[in-house]
Amino acid sequence: MLQIQNNFPLKDLNTFHFDVYASSYIKTNSTEDLRTWITETKPDINRLLVLGGGSNILFTKDYPGIIFHPSFDDITILEKKNDEVLIEAGAGKTWDEFVEYCVENSHYGVENLSLIPGTVGAAPVQNIGAYGSEAKDVISKVNGIFLDTGKEFSLENRECNFGYRNSIFKNELKNRILITSVVFRLSTKENYNLKYGHLEERVKEFGDINLRNVRQAVTAIRSAKLPDPDKTGNAGSFFKNPEIPASLFRDLQTKYPDMPGYDLNNGTFKVPAGWLIDKAGWKGKTVGNAGVHRDQSLVLTNTGNATGRDILSLAASIENDIKNKFGITLEKEVIVI
Numbered sequence: 001m002l003q004i005q006n007n008f009p010l011k012d013l014n015t016f017h018f019d020v021y022a023s024s025y026i027k028t029n030s031t032e033d034l035r036t037w038i039t040e041t042k043p044d045i046n047r048l049l050v051l052g053g054g055s056n057i058l059f060t061k062d063y064p065g066i067i068f069h070p071s072f073d074d075i076t077i078l079e080k081k082n083d084e085v086l087i088e089a090g091a092g093k094t095w096d097e098f099v100e101y102c103v104e105n106s107h108y109g110v111e112n113l114s115l116i117p118g119t120v121g122a123a124p125v126q127n128i129g130a131y132g133s134e135a136k137d138v139i140s141k142v143n144g145i146f147l148d149t150g151k152e153f154s155l156e157n158r159e160c161n162f163g164y165r166n167s168i169f170k171n172e173l174k175n176r177i178l179i180t181s182v183v184f185r186l187s188t189k190e191n192y193n194l195k196y197g198h199l200e201e202r203v204k205e206f207g208d209i210n211l212r213n214v215r216q217a218v219t220a221i222r223s224a225k226l227p228d229p230d231k232t233g234n235a236g237s238f239f240k241n242p243e244i245p246a247s248l249f250r251d252l253q254t255k256y257p258d259m260p261g262y263d264l265n266n267g268t269f270k271v272p273a274g275w276l277i278d279k280a281g282w283k284g285k286t287v288g289n290a291g292v293h294r295d296q297s298l299v300l301t302n303t304g305n306a307t308g309r310d311i312l313s314l315a316a317s318i319e320n321d322i323k324n325k326f327g328i329t330l331e332k333e334v335i336v337i
């Protein structure tokens with residue numbers, strides 16, 4: 001089925017809660033109907049946008065084209081073999097409900113990604129990650145449809161060009177496709193990834209090491225650390241953690257001995273963007289209704305009636321300041337529309 005509406009409000013479909021509208025909005029849970037609509041309408045793909053939960057998007061204005069909102073939300077077990085299970089989840093399924101399903105059914109591999117907002121269909125787009133796990137570690141295939149021809153595709157993991165918060169869907173296939181479902185390869189054998197930070201200790205606070213307790217620990221850490229978008233508009237980490245040349249990292253460490261960095265063993269170091277923003281003195285600062293969160297400098301917030309342009313202008317000031325102070329260019333993780 002396709003539900004088509006015009007002049008559609010997006011306030012509840014973007015976690016910054018900007019009061020913007022889409023010229024047209026199409027909700028669909030049928031690949032068949034979508035294919036028919038595309039072949040009959042032959043839409044201009046420069047005026048199409050796929051929107052999941054809107055938790056990684058910043059709208060600077062009303063969207064002057066068509067927004068597709070996939071609502072496929074089935075979960076199907078495709079195969080169980082040896083110690084693995086192949087599960088297909090619809091793109092519109094809420095990501096955290098999918099994680100909950102896996103935890104309750106003893107499927108190992110996505111528990112560290114508990115409580116990440118958004119939908120299953122968006123998970124491969126920026127290769128979501130948290131607490132030492134990334135979606136790419138468990139994605140087997142991504143299925144979808146080309147928005148210009150209506151042709152279906154299925155990409156194997158290696159064809160998705162996954163990288164740090166990156167994939168083919170943010171590059172060559174950007175704005176050209178709609179992901180309809182994702183196939184995950186999960187383990188049915190006990191298998192945890194608790195090396196990140198103090199995760200193992202936090203899990204033990206809940207009792208034995210098991211899937212439910214890992215999920216509870218991750219949920220508790222995230223809830224304490226990150227602002228709830230339902231209360232304070234935000235889109236999680238606004239910037240990516242920059243990867244800088246080892247020579248620059250060493251120079252900066254001479255000046256700032258407490259500067260953290262992770263050696264990527266390829267001549268570059270990954271530096272926490274939050275540390276740079278803190279060090280530059282932005283933590284807790286607000287400009288009008290656009291703010292830098294008081295506990296998490298990487299998160300920019302809508303503290304009232306900010307617009308996308310207000311947040312973007314604050315982001316630009318931060319980017320300039322970080323460039324001037326550290327010689328580092330910050331790259332946005334959030335997609336600006």
Ligand SMILES: Cc1cc2nc3c(=O)[nH]c(=O)nc-3n(C[C@H](O)[C@H](O)[C@H](O)COP(=O)(O)OP(=O)(O)OC[C@H]3O[C@@H](n4cnc5c(N)ncnc54)[C@H](O)[C@@H]3O)c2cc1C
Pocket residue numbers: 015049050051052053054055056057070091116117118119120121122123125126127128129130169177178179180226227228229234235236237335
């Ligand atoms: C409080 C908070 C915490 C967060 N923490 C994390 C974190 O720990 N790790 C992390 O990686 N991210 C995090 N995020 C970012 C966000 O949750 C993820 O990027 C999530 O995957 C976005 O899902 P969404 O459905 O909201 O996508 P949207 O914001 O709707 O869309 C994001 C991009 O994906 C595209 N897209 C969405 N669905 C589809 C589809 N079906 N087919 C094709 N393209 C599609 C959109 O066009 C857009 O380009 C956080 C966000 C918030 C608000």
